[in-house]
Amino acid sequence: MKKFSLTALARTQIRQAIVAPAGxxxxxxxxxxxxxxxxxxxxxxxxxxxxxxxxxxxxxxMVLSGRITLTSNGDSWEARTGDLLLMPAGRSQLSAIEDSAVLLSVAKLGRPGVSELEFDLT
Incomplete structure (x- = not known):
């Protein structure tokens, strides 16, 4: 059994994002x-x-902290701390309105290791 504090992880990731060249x-x-x-x-x-x-x-x-916009297929949805967005099929992008942290949960179709939802975080 492992336990994580999502609140602490969110704070850490926001601090790291603020100083990271890519944000x-x-x-x-x-x-x-x-x-x-x-x-x-x-x-x-x-x-x-x-x-x-x-x-x-x-x-x-799930928005852990802050405010974001999810855009897909010409539609967009704004979410803030505590909101959960169901990702639509197809292509989408995520934008931060303010310094934010999200929990992205993905269940890949098919078998493990095939393809996964990955943001370019480099």
Whole structure:
């Protein structure tokens, strides 16, 4: 059994995102290539957009801190601390309205290790 404080992880990722050249930082808290599900805490500096990506399965974004906008297929949704967004199928992007942290949860379609939802965090 492992226990994580998402509040503490969110604070850490936001601090790291603020000083990172790309304005973002991430830490996987569960999963990886050998699992179907993956959960990642992502910190995003205000005004930074994570590039558009393809959703390869079922995914949610929970706002741990701050405010974000999710855009997909010409539609957009704003969310703030405590909100949970169901990621639409297809391509989408995430933008931070203010310094923010989200928990991205993805259950890949098919078998583990095939394809996964990954933001370009480099």
């Amino acid at each position: 973002r930082s991430a830490s996987t808290v569960f999963g990886g290539h050998e699992h179907t599900m993956r959960q990642t805490v992502i910190g995003i500096k205000a005004s930074v957009t994570l590039q558009e990506h393809e959703n390869p399965g079922e995914a949610t974004v």
